Amino acid sequence: MSNEHVVSCEDVEMYVLGGMDDEDKLAFEAHLASCAACRSKMEELSALFNIMPLTVEPVAPPSGMKARILAAVADADRASSREASSSSLEEEKETMSSEVKPVIDMPPAQSLSKQQTKSWMTPLLAGAAAALLVVSGVLYQQVGRLNGDSDKLAAQVQQLQQQLAAAEQPSSGIQVNHVVSLTPAIPDIVAQGLATIVMDANGLHLIVQAENLPKLANDEAFQVWLLKEGKPVNAGTFLTNDGTGALYYTFKPDEYDQIAITHEPDAKGLQPRGEIVLAGKLVAG
């Protein structure tokens, strides 16, 4: 024979005996469909082979096998109908079924490993398996929800990271608009400061650095004001360390013409109350 999978009328015995691999079987079944002689021979031989199982030596089944098996059939039935009824959860069905299978398979394994266990244990285990099935379904849904939450959080984190990256990347596209020297507004103080205004895609950034500022007492603080046509807007508060302090503030472009630092009794003022210690012009002219 040139090819192992070529079948003919001579193979009917091998087919009935069960000695064909899947390919041979398929090939022979195709042949069978078109060969009446083989079909008739096969029916005869099959009838003969129905007797084969009756030739084996009788062996007494393990005690309690009937109860275990009938309970397992009932469990498998319940499990499969539960699986079918959960078909409304279309998405979950596929994932569930792969998870569910080991649970369905459990009762046989358990009942087998405990041959001596009384038969009432089987329904108990079946109940436990069924409960486990329900719990695993609920857990699966919860995990699904948590995954959803986690996705949202991940999106938020990503958004924050983008913001952070943007904030941390003034170096790209940064442009120093101008540097303003802040000079004492009153003659008897030696304070000096520098206001640097930089611009990037996020707007204008004011960096105020000052030194030799008067010592702060109690709740006193320095406040930075941006002024447009004399109207001040609070640009933040800073405290000093050995007379030196700094502040960072972001604002919209071209809104202010002056900057001033005042010495305030506290950090809560909405309007300047104390004296101006340093001041500078933001726009030329």
Add this chain to the structure above:
Amino acid sequence: MGESASDELLIRLIAERDSAALEQLYDRYERQVYAFVFRIVRDAMASEEVVQELFIRVWNSAGRLRTDEAAGKISSWIFTIARNLSIDWLRKHGRKPLETKEEGALEREAAPYSTEQEVEHKMLGEQMKEALGELNEDQKQVVELIYFMGYTQQEVSQRHDIPLGTVKSRVRLALTQLRKKFDSTWKEGASP
């Protein structure tokens, strides 16, 4: 549903989810099926596992079985599933060496054969055993390797270094001889 409900009726009831019918079918086949499966897998726990899977299949597939066409064939359907599941088990877990088989142990379990069907099955089984005993050793070997151990013809050829054509012809001769032996039995009307 009386004690004498036919296999076909039981299968139809099982298809309608009648668990009492399943129990009746189970009672009818438990011993034969268990002994048959045990003969193949040769392990008590594995045998119970296989028989359990078999009855789950019967329960789930009864609805797809056409009992009008399958008249008298329920038992062969059950034994075919039993053999397939047993051989699946062997392929998954490995076979015990052929030599460990207890050949010729004729002592029988002291089991009562209550129903007419069981008595008839017992007689047919005895006859078939006798016919198998008359096969030559080569023919017995291929029947054992293929039918009870689940090897394919190619596997038998490779493992036992027998040309595939020889494996085929031994199987053909074995089955032809068995059939001849039983021809007279069929004519006497004692069909399975």
